[in-house]
Amino acid sequence: MTTTHFGYQSVEETDKARHVRGVFDSVAPKYDLMNDLMSMGLHRVWKAFTVLAADIREGDQVLDIAGGTGDLALVFSKKVGNSGCVVHTDINEAMLRTGRDRLLDAGVVLPTLVCDAEKLPFPANCFDLVSVAFGLRNMTHKELALAEMNRVLKPGGKLLVLEFSKVAPPLEKLYDWYSFKVLPRLGQWVAGDAASYRYLAESIRMHPAQQELKAMLQGSGFGHVDYHNMTGGLVALHVGIKC
Numbered sequence: 395m396t397t398t399h400f401g402y403q404s405v406e407e408t409d410k411a412r413h414v415r416g417v418f419d420s421v422a423p424k425y426d427l428m429n430d431l432m433s434m435g436l437h438r439v440w441k442a443f444t445v446l447a448a449d450i451r452e453g454d455q456v457l458d459i460a461g462g463t464g465d466l467a468l469v470f471s472k473k474v475g476n477s478g479c480v481v482h483t484d485i486n487e488a489m490l491r492t493g494r495d496r497l498l499d500a501g502v503v504l505p506t507l508v509c510d511a512e513k514l515p516f517p518a519n520c521f522d523l524v525s526v527a528f529g530l531r532n533m534t535h536k537e538l539a540l541a542e543m544n545r546v547l548k549p550g551g552k553l554l555v556l557e558f559s560k561v562a563p564p565l566e567k568l569y570d571w572y573s574f575k576v577l578p579r580l581g582q583w584v585a586g587d588a589a590s591y592r593y594l595a596e597s598i599r600m601h602p603a604q605q606e607l608k609a610m611l612q613g614s615g616f617g618h619v620d621y622h623n624m625t626g627g628l629v630a631l632h633v634g635i636k637c
């Protein structure tokens with residue numbers, strides 16, 4: 395039996411996706427509200443920086459992985475124009491439905507697909523940009539998912555991984571207090587679910603730090619990799635170029 399981590403718990407590797415699904419099935423209806431509350435709106439700034447780094451052009455083919463409620467897909471869709479395309483994907487139907495409804499309310503219709511980042515149902519070399527925001531942390535086989543992202547990118551294409559990362563040491567104590575004392579209470583109060591927000595805090599601690607993730611991208615075939623810390627390293631944007 396091979397085990398892996400689900401937050402601080404050890405679970406069977408084959409069971410992790412089911413646990414992760416349980417988290418996002420539970421948080422989907424209140425996901426956007428909780429995102430704004432727990433980040434005090436900062437997730438909008440992190441995503442705005444990601445959109446800048448994406449440097450999307452009209453006509454680009456874009457794949458948003460773990461796209462959830464569609465924050466990035468919505469902005470990208472305005473940039474690719476009528477000649478481009480943004481495919482909005484997630485492994486979780488509840489998150490994707492919430493996102494699709496939100497995009498429809500904004501007058502945007504995108505190809506929307508339930509799919510696992512570890513087994514992408516796309517041919518090789520077909521996207522100019524692949525994005526994954528706050529999703530990689532939840533995947534069981536991160537290297538496999540990164541290799542899949544590399545496979546579907548065109549040569550010269552860009553991968554953007556926006557994810558929680560390792561905060562600068564002076565922020566650690568405050569961040570731990572906020573993550574383990576405040577977040578689960580906020581989750582209980584707003585979404586009626588403390589456990590999912592405890593998982594969030596734990597999964598962030600289990601995720602590779604900036605340099606380690608950079609090495610993972612390099613090991614998955616990205617020839618040029620860089621990262622940008624935001625908010626004292628609380629979040630990092632890794633940019634990988636397939637070359």
Ligand SMILES: C[S@@+](CC[C@H](N)C(=O)[O-])C[C@H]1O[C@@H](n2cnc3c(N)ncnc32)[C@H](O)[C@@H]1O
Pocket residue numbers: 414418459460461462463464465483484485486489509510511512526527528529530532533534
């Ligand atoms: C924290 S949400 C992020 C949603 C959105 N990208 C955002 O930034 O607001 C993480 C998402 O990752 C998705 N996810 C987890 N494992 C996945 C996998 N193996 N393949 C695709 N999506 C996955 C979850 O279903 C969830 O919607």
